């Protein structure tokens with residue numbers, strides 16, 4: 001073998017960076033869950049003892065954690081005063097749960113992949129699927145917390161406004177379905193913004209529906225929101241003006257069947273809102289950190305989820321607009337267009 005040792009070294013460096021990030025992901029989660037980031041946000045320079053006092057934690061652990069944060073560039077260190085500072089620009093990413101770039105919950109999703117590693121390896125060997133419900137529960141709350149800020153920031157202020165004539169209908173009062181609604185984050189955001197409309201969230205995972213009901217009740221919603229356990233091809237409700245699939249169509253075994261069912265449940269001039277992970281139409285358009293993350297989630301969660309169901313089409317989380325439009329067209333939606341996008345999502349509108 002004629003190996004370029006400089007390239008070996010450079011690649012080893014790249015992998016060390018990845019492994020350091022993997023170890024540090026646990027530190028980031030701990031910083032979030034113990035309130036260390038929130039305590040540092042806007043506090044200016046603090047010593048490790050001050051941070052420990054502010055958060056009811058022990059200084060020696062906090063000091064070691066802070067040094068990991070400095071090594072990763074999340075926090076800065078002032079050697080003269082031996083104090084640590086979180087730059088203001090890091091607050092939306094690490095310490096503000098409502099910010100659209102609050103990314104920490106992705107680490108709960110990552111932890112579920114680690115905890116399910118053996119089961120995931122097994123489906124590689126068997127070719128079988130793995131249902132959503134068979135994952136570690138960190139996946140369910142992690143996805144909810146990861147997606148909710150994006151829904152709060154964009155769903156009613158941008159995505160629905162980008163659909164043809166839909167916002168006016170929602171303000172007047174229509175029926176809306178949120179299929180594969182999970183813990184109901186998107187349904188709740190819409191129900192709060194459009195009190196004259198009625199929202200029906202469906203999901204095949206009973207535990208998620210239970211939590212969605214609890215979240216709606218905690219939000220003080222009870223009149224215009226309903227959650228039911230139902231598969232995407234099974235709900236009987238009709239007469240919808242809008243049917244949403246929020247980051248879930250690619251998880252379904254039969255996305256064509258699910259979209260066809262939606263078509264039958266929609267009023268004549270109804271709309272499908274399809275929110276999917278941002279992706280180009282092939283691997284060469286997807287060589288970036290966001291796609292790398294999505295391909296990993298897709299391998300471990302989305303693809304096995306689809307294979308566990310009837311048909312098992314296994315679109316994957318990086319299907320891209322072209323493939324998604326083909327699925328919608330096969331289901332009878334002849335007009336699909338990209339309504340808008342964010343760095344993390346593509347938002348498609350489908351009409352008959």
Ligand SMILES: C[S@@+](CC[C@H](N)C(=O)[O-])C[C@H]1O[C@@H](n2cnc3c(N)ncnc32)[C@H](O)[C@@H]1O
Pocket residue numbers: 132143144147179180181182183184185186202203204205208230231232233245246247248251252253305309
């Ligand atoms: C990635 S989660 C997204 C949840 C939610 N839409 C959100 O954005 O927070 C995918 C959801 O799709 C649901 N799901 C998967 N296949 C389904 C099917 N065939 N029918 C109904 N729900 C399904 C899962 O139970 C899970 O809650």
